[in-house]
Amino acid sequence: MKNKINKIAVIADQNVLQLFPYYLDELYAGVPKFVLTVLPGEQNKNIDEAVYLWQILQEHHFDKRSLIINFGGGKVSDLGGFVASTYQRGIPFINIPTTLLGMIDAAIGGKNGINLNSVKNVVGTIYLPEKVIVDIQFLRTLSPAQLLDGFGEMIKYALIGNSALWNELKKMENIYAKDIKKEWIDSCIAFKNKIVQKDLYDQELRHILNFGHTIGHAFEAYYMKTPLSGEFSSAQTISHGHAVALGIIAESYLSFRHNLLPQSTYEEIRNFILKLYQNTLKNISISEINNIVQLCLLDKKNLDGKINITMLEAIGKASPNHWVSKEDCEEAIRSLIGMAGKF
Numbered sequence: 001m002k003n004k005i006n007k008i009a010v011i012a013d014q015n016v017l018q019l020f021p022y023y024l025d026e027l028y029a030g031v032p033k034f035v036l037t038v039l040p041g042e043q044n045k046n047i048d049e050a051v052y053l054w055q056i057l058q059e060h061h062f063d064k065r066s067l068i069i070n071f072g073g074g075k076v077s078d079l080g081g082f083v084a085s086t087y088q089r090g091i092p093f094i095n096i097p098t099t100l101l102g103m104i105d106a107a108i109g110g111k112n113g114i115n116l117n118s119v120k121n122v123v124g125t126i127y128l129p130e131k132v133i134v135d136i137q138f139l140r141t142l143s144p145a146q147l148l149d150g151f152g153e154m155i156k157y158a159l160i161g162n163s164a165l166w167n168e169l170k171k172m173e174n175i176y177a178k179d180i181k182k183e184w185i186d187s188c189i190a191f192k193n194k195i196v197q198k199d200l201y202d203q204e205l206r207h208i209l210n211f212g213h214t215i216g217h218a219f220e221a222y223y224m225k226t227p228l229s230g231e232f233s234s235a236q237t238i239s240h241g242h243a244v245a246l247g248i249i250a251e252s253y254l255s256f257r258h259n260l261l262p263q264s265t266y267e268e269i270r271n272f273i274l275k276l277y278q279n280t281l282k283n284i285s286i287s288e289i290n291n292i293v294q295l296c297l298l299d300k301k302n303l304d305g306k307i308n309i310t311m312l313e314a315i316g317k318a319s320p321n322h323w324v325s326k327e328d329c330e331e332a333i334r335s336l337i338g339m340a341g342k343f
């Protein structure tokens with residue numbers, strides 16, 4: 001930031017603030033801070049919450065010399081980044097991610113957004129944070145399920161660009177915070193930053209970061225137990241990173257079926273992921289497959305009814321922009337569901 005900061009709005013996740021009430025005390029000491037607490041949960045990552053935050057910024061005369069600090073997981077960095085990027089056409093913000101998913105993915109890369117009706121992140125901006133502060137002490141209070149959420153994205157980074165990381169990750173039997181190495185996190189961040197620098201606006205190269213996400217998003221959207229699930233409502237929920245982990249299996253299957261990836265490599269990927277995410281797979285029922293495939297058709301990258309998928313050529317080597325049919329996706333999801341209970 002070129003100018004001296006006149007005031008700070010901390011947009012903080014309520015749970016995070018309860019767990020770490022003094023964390024921000026030393027940061028920018030002496031600059032007036034307003035702490036704006038937001039409730040956790042995807043259902044209030046919406047326009048009402050953004051209006052509430054814009055209004056507070058306006059009431060307190062925030063301007064271009066003010067700073068927003070987003071303190072929480074991906075929900076807070078998406079919402080707070082959106083608010084910062086739109087208020088007065090953009091004021092500076094920094095992210096302090098407190099989840100593994102936030103550290104390696106949501107808080108970096110400049111995509112900010114809110115949900116609208118039944119669609120996630122459909123209103124948003126691309127506007128980079130000034131800085132991202134990564135502190136792995138936050139991992140210690142995450143539940144096993146929250147850790148697995150971030151771990152799903154970490155597996156993705158390994159598969160699309162870092163075979164050495166894959167060789168480390170695949171030794172894991174369980175995921176505990178103490179076993180997540182800072183250098184793994186740093187390598188994921190460096191990889192994403194490298195891609196984002198080359199293709200900030202997601203024209204082509206950045207699509208590789210979507211490996212596992214076309215089918216993963218369909219699982220996530222179908223099993224989101226919020227008003228957002230709309231007509232596709234279901235009793236279970238599957239959160240982002242868990243959905244991506246299963247999406248990775250399905251999209252690796254497509255890579256194998258399209259003769260890009262050897263069968264043995266596909267099976268290696270599938271077997272490792274299912275060892276950790278078997279419980280998530282139990283939530284997906286074969287009777288719901290048609291609705292899930294319909295959601296694959298809604299992906300933003302699709303064209304003319306064909307589904308755009310990033311595939312794998314090898315562990316550590318992604319290949320973006322392959323086109324598959326609805327039937328291909330159905331076969332991949334059917335094969336995945338067939339694995340339930342086998343690992």
Ligand SMILES: NC(=O)c1ccc[n+]([C@@H]2O[C@H](COP(=O)([O-])OP(=O)(O)OC[C@H]3O[C@@H](n4cnc5c(N)ncnc54)[C@H](O)[C@@H]3O)[C@@H](O)[C@H]2O)c1
Nearest residue numbers: 015040073074075076098099101102105106111138141142
């Ligand atoms: N912008 C992007 O590039 C991008 C990428 C991936 C995901 N996302 C978005 O990220 C969001 C998901 O983010 P998330 O997985 O970080 O979840 P989250 O922000 O919704 O937080 C999940 C839960 O963890 C709690 N929590 C956060 N930090 C904690 C800590 N240190 N200890 C204990 N509990 C803690 C929260 O209170 C909440 O209950 C989604 O909205 C998704 O759309 C954005």
